[in-house]
Amino acid sequence: MESETPSTSHVDNQASYDDIIENTETPQEVVVQPPEVVSMKGSGSRLPLRVEKALKLKSKPLRQCKKCQEWGHHDSRNCDKFKEKEKRQSRRNSKV
Numbered sequence: 001m002e003s004e005t006p007s008t009s010h011v012d013n014q015a016s017y018d019d020i021i022e023n024t025e026t027p028q029e030v031v032v033q034p035p036e037v038v039s040m041k042g043s044g045s046r047l048p049l050r051v052e053k054a055l056k057l058k059s060k061p062l063r064q065c066k067k068c069q070e071w072g073h074h075d076s077r078n079c080d081k082f083k084e085k086e087k088r089q090s091r092r093n094s095k096v
Contacts, residue, residue, distance in 0.1 A: 057073060060073060063075050065079050067079045067081070067082050068081050068082070
């Protein structure tokens with residue numbers, strides 16, 4: 001069986017492309033508009049440096065912890081001194 005589509009060679013295709021390019025007119029003036037502002041997905045995220053973290057922490061106001069009565073960047077919910085005591089007590093209770 002013979003196929004019904006005519007076979008064209010690469011030379012014939014190149015010649016037809018050349019004809020198309022030669023017969024098209026180039027515009028006298030090209031008008032180009034600036035693109036709309038687009039925010040790319042994931043842009044603007046970077047890890048802060050240790051210096052930046054320290055400066056940010058330094059600028060925060062100090063709090064007084066009601067458990068240890070110290071001024072710092074913690075409160076009674078996340079006081080390190082009492083968390084250590086609670087860990088020790090929980091270890092003692094689990095051994096008994």
